[in-house]
Amino acid sequence: MSTTHDRPADSVRVFAPTGMLGAGFAESTVERALALGADVISVDGGSTDSGPAYLGASKPKTTAAAVARDLRSLLKAAARADIPLIVGSCGTSGTDSGVDWVAGLAAQVMAEEGLDLRVARIYSEQSAVDLKEHLSAGRIHPLPPLGQLTAETLQSCTHIVGAMGHEPIVEALQSGAQVVFAGRATDTAIAAAYPLIKGMPAGPTWHMAKIVECGGQCTTNPRAGGVLATVDAQGFEIEPLDTDAACTPTSVAAHMLYETVNPFRMREPDGELDVSDATYVALDDRRVRVEGSRFHVAEQHTIKLEGARLSGYETISFSAIRDPLVLGDLGRWSALMRTIITERVGQTLGLSTDEYAFDLRLYGHNAVLDELEPETGPPREVAVMLLVSAADQATATAVAKVANPLMLHLPTPDMDYLPSFAFATSPAEIERGAAYEFVLNHVVESPTPTSLFRIEMGETR
Incomplete structure (x- = not known):
């Protein structure tokens, strides 16, 4: 060349x-x-x-x-x-x-x-130890919507990169x-x-x-x-x-x-x-x-920092609903589901709500836009995704298993029969493993445009 x-x-x-x-x-x-x-x-x-x-x-x-x-x-x-x-x-x-x-x-x-x-x-990749020195010297600044960075946040990251x-x-x-x-x-x-x-x-x-x-x-x-x-x-x-x-x-x-x-x-x-x-x-x-x-x-050369840390472990399950009575008032049904899951997890597993978290997303209804969804009529069918997160995989899966019969059969209060929904997989619980969250959206003032990066030149192959 x-x-x-x-x-x-x-x-x-x-x-x-x-x-x-x-x-x-x-x-x-x-x-x-x-x-x-x-x-x-x-x-x-x-x-x-x-x-x-x-x-x-x-x-x-x-x-x-x-x-x-x-x-x-x-x-x-x-x-x-x-x-x-x-x-x-x-x-x-x-x-x-x-x-x-x-x-x-x-x-x-x-x-x-x-x-x-x-x-x-x-x-x-950036070292948390080196970045702590920049932080102490006032050379790291937040980008919206994050606030001031702490040394503990830097240390919690599994990986940090500079762009x-x-x-x-x-x-x-x-x-x-x-x-x-x-x-x-x-x-x-x-x-x-x-x-x-x-x-x-x-x-x-x-x-x-x-x-x-x-x-x-x-x-x-x-x-x-x-x-x-x-x-x-x-x-x-x-x-x-x-x-x-x-x-x-x-x-x-x-x-x-x-x-x-x-x-x-x-x-x-x-x-x-x-x-x-x-x-x-x-x-x-x-x-x-x-x-x-x-x-x-x-005036000042800056490098954007991106960092992620472990936020827990997740288990998900999917079921599908076509029952017209449930679909007629999904807000009421999902509120009931949230209440009963919380109650039964406490009764059966002895867990408080600060030991796990779950989200119920109604695809086909408002899972994407939530309260901004402009359509007001009942959908023909909805996929219900239960996403459970906890500090360990076993707990996340246990919570999802407690919710299993509810995801399959939960009726609304005014229904005089037990509906049947459809799970997408068998077993219904899918362990996603480790989950992560972004915690860095900051810039660091760089001494030179190249000082935060390492270049290795290889021989021709």
């Missing part, structure tokens, strides 16, 4: 094949990206979207076979085109073991394919890496790093990176595959790689609404993207050009 990472360029073409490594993409879109002159491949490997368990347990949500399949295609493409491949938030949550997991799969693929690429691993900006990735590339496997990173940093090396302006680069972060989600057919974005001194152009999909001004602009507090501003570790004056113009029926984006450098 060439070592011209620092060579100035008139434009840089960024290929984003999919929104998440392991989600899959058509091989034809990879071929089209290379034919159009892609300069770098950028793909996100994770997210917090699926909840705290993946960070708390440091386990990926994607299967190894799917990740290996995507890596095989992208590693071969990077080698053939002599361009970098950058993967961020490896292993879903970006923990150190997640980086090693993805890098290990890549090593196996490269050995099978006879590829000789130099790999960098960037680790983003890196582009700078550690830049350092790895400038050190000769051809493939970068990064721990937790902002979704945009992985796409912004290479254009910034090549001298592209920060405003268009960060805006482009935000739009391509989810691959084809900024197109009229999000399932069709990835996109190619070309950044230059004045702005950027973007097009889908599936010939049946299109980018429109609306589909591109709309992605600034995705996962942002403010659709016109977005904070990165080293500053803030400002698209309040951006313009979106259709170049033809498939391509869009964007200009007018700006980037305001912050």
Whole structure:
């Protein structure tokens, strides 16, 4: 691979094949990206979207076979085109073991394919001991809705990661890496790093990176595959790689609404993207050009911290109701269910309500919107999910077993017969195991943009 990472360029073409490594993409879109002159491949490997368990347990949500399949295609493409491949938030949550997991799969693929690429691993896990020092020095600040952080909360976390900006990735590339496997990173940093090396302006680069972060989600057919974005001194152009999909001004602009507090501003570790004056113009029926984006450098570089801790153990069970009398007043029925479960758990297990917790969710009625549900008429059928949590698995399952006959037969007070509902599984109780909760949504002032991260350069394989 060439070592011209620092060579100035008139434009840089960024290929984003999919929104998440392991989600899959058509091989034809990879071929089209290379034919159009892609300069770098950028793909996100994770997210917090699926909840705290993946960070708390440091386990990926994607299967190894799917990740290996995507890596095989992208590693071969990077080698053939002599361009970098950058993967961020490896292993879903970006923990150190997640980086090693993805890098290990890549090593196996490269050995099978006879590829000789130099790999960098960037680790983003943070030590609670080190963070306590930052906390004592007043360098950690809360983000809404959380309040001030305590040392005890830091210590309770099973894993803590810091979301890196582009700078550690830049350092790895400038050190000769051809493939970068990064721990937790902002979704945009992985796409912004290479254009910034090549001298592209920060405003268009960060805006482009935000739009391509989810691959084809900024197109009229999000399932069709990835996109190619070309950044230059004045702005950027973007097009889908599936010939049946299109980018429109609306589909591109709309992605600034995705996962942002403010659709016109977005904070990165080293500053803030400002698209309040951006313009979106259709170049033809498939391509869009964007200009007018700006980037305001912050006085203080900060790194967002994400941490999860064990919250207990969970057991769930499902039953289904079609009885019209029960469905006619589900609020009354569910209130009765909650009361009787609490009473019987106390009678049979001797547990107080501070020793366990349960939730009753009525899918098909109001399980998603709760009191905001606009539909007022009775549903035709409802799935009842009982979710029990406790400090240990045995207690959670015991509570669910006490609730078992109620989940199958509980009548309303005015019913003169015993209804029968239907369990979804046998046995009805499903032990989910350990459950986790997010407890960190804070930023730490970083001494330098790279000091909280560790880069390991590997030999070519």
